[in-house]
Amino acid sequence: MADAVKLTIERIGAKGHGIAMRDGEPVYVPFALPGEAWAQNAGAWSLASDANPERVSPVCRHFMQCGGCLTQHMSPAANRAWKRDLVVDAFRHRGLDAEVMPAVVVGAASRRRAFLGVERRGREVIIGFREEGQHTLVDLSECPVLDPAIVAAVPGLREIAKRVMVDREGGRLVVTRLDHGLDVSFDNGRKDLSAHERSTVGALAETMRLLRLSVGGEVIVARGPPVVTIAGVAVTVEPGLFLQAVPEAETLLADLCVAALPKRLKTAADLFSGVGTLTLPLARRAAVTAYDSDKRAISSLANAVRHAQGLRPVAAIVRDLYRDPLSVRELNAFDAVVFDPPRAGAAEQAERLAKSKVPVVMAVSCNPATLARDARTLIDGGYRMGPVTPIDQFLYSAHVEAFAVFRR
Known part of the structure; x- marks a missing residue:
């Protein structure tokens, strides 16, 4: 041997x-x-x-089997240093010696949204995250990352899954904690529920006090307003709309953006705005134009603004910034611009920004590699980059949020 x-x-x-x-x-x-x-x-x-x-000893019995966490064996200090290093290395790869601040780490059990696998095998239902590198689900009994209300709901969700999931088939279960309760969606649930089955499922949802239950894209139960409060504004959230993973991180990102605004400020733009995570805090200080390709998100933002108090004017516009990025001329109308794109970053929009005269550009990203790429573009266009702040809102994973500000 x-x-x-x-x-x-x-x-x-x-x-x-x-x-x-x-x-x-x-x-x-x-x-x-x-x-x-x-x-x-x-x-x-x-x-x-x-x-x-x-x-250190892991804080969860599922660690090393469940693929949701990768680094529970690291001490908090080692985790924090590694997350910062991910950002440092990404910028260094682009030839940038960035001033990267110590990572800000959110509290445990704070993640408000879970994307879970669900499988029904006769009367048995498995709900959880998949094994690392495998398709096998690990049945969830505890989680140090998720909001406790989500974990506590899992037994009841198994009962609902017995009725709404096709036998021997799997799917995705999305659970989000909104202001007044849990929003639950069985994305791959049955579309042929009978009236009796709907009644039974509805009764289970009522017993669990779910705020909203959707099955296969159809709302089955809605008990109250599905809202989340952003910068003091109640925003109605449709099933599946993007939210920052952790409210604490959402607040920190908003605070960083507001602190970076120029003293002479009348207008700002929020690119890839979603439902207004950054639009609404900025609108306390300036007139804001928000752009996003998701029509539902823009509709939610526009409706929230109509009923809000104390905001400067907000324009919410549907626009696919990948296919149709703002031109240099359009950008030059703003005193500040923030962009928070998906993981792919905003390469073409960054190129337009680099040619613009916008005094302050703020970048938010969950992917340090594409953030560094777009930062390189802005710096090559004459911007000076300030400190970069990593925010670890994805505990024990290989993901990290980051914020950077660029000035002319």
């Missing part, structure tokens, strides 16, 4: 795995930390030395 392969971990990679070198090539070892020696025998890795002092 061949001898076991033994390697020493040098650093943590972008996906949270330990990285060792073998014959000049990187080897990725799950759950390994720098300085530790790991041995591989028959394809399985095991710790072969004293543990790194930053190694």
Whole structure:
């Protein structure tokens, strides 16, 4: 039998795995930390030395099986440093020596939205996250990341799934905590529920006091206003609309944007605005034009503004900024611009911004790589970049939010 392969971990990679070198090539070892020696025998890795002092016991029984978390074996300090390093490395890859602040970490059990897998096998229902790198679901019994109200609802959601999910088929379950309760959507649920089944499911939802229940895209139960409060404004949220993962992070991002605004300010633009996460805080200070391709999000924002008090004028416009980015001339009408695009970033819009005269540009991103790319474009266009703030609202995962401000 061949001898076991033994390697020493040098650093943590972008996906949270330990990285060792073998014959000049990187080897990725799950759950390994720098300085530790790991041995591989028959394809399985095991710790072969004293543990790194930053190694801690996981806070959840599902860790190392559930793919929702990757780094519960790291101490809070090590996690925080790694998240900051993800941002540092992304900017360095673009030739930028960014001033990256210490990562701000949200509180535990604070995530208000869960995208869960759901599978029905006869009378048995499994709800949870998938195993790392696998399609197998890990049945959820606890979670240190999700809002406790979401975790507490899982047993009841299993009962509903027995009635709304097709046997031997899986799907996606989205649960969001809004101001007055849980909004639940079985995205792949049955579309042929009988009147009796609807009544039964509705009674279960009432017992659980769900705010809203949707099955296969159709609302079955609506008990109250599905709103979330943003900057003191009640915004009606349709099923599936984007929200920041954690309210604490949403508030911090808004505060950073407002603090970065120029002293001489009349007009601002919010690009990729969604339902107004940043539009509404900015509208306390300036007239804001918000752009997003999602018609439902823009409708929700426009309706919220009509019923709000204390805001400057807000224009909510449907526009696909990937296909039709704002022109330089349009951008020059604003004193400040914020953009918060999907993970792909906003390459073409950043190019237009780089050619504009906008005094202050603020960037928010959940992908440090595309943020760094767009930052490179702005800097090459003459902007100066201030400190970059990482926000860890995706606890124990390989994702991190970041905020940066650019000035002429």
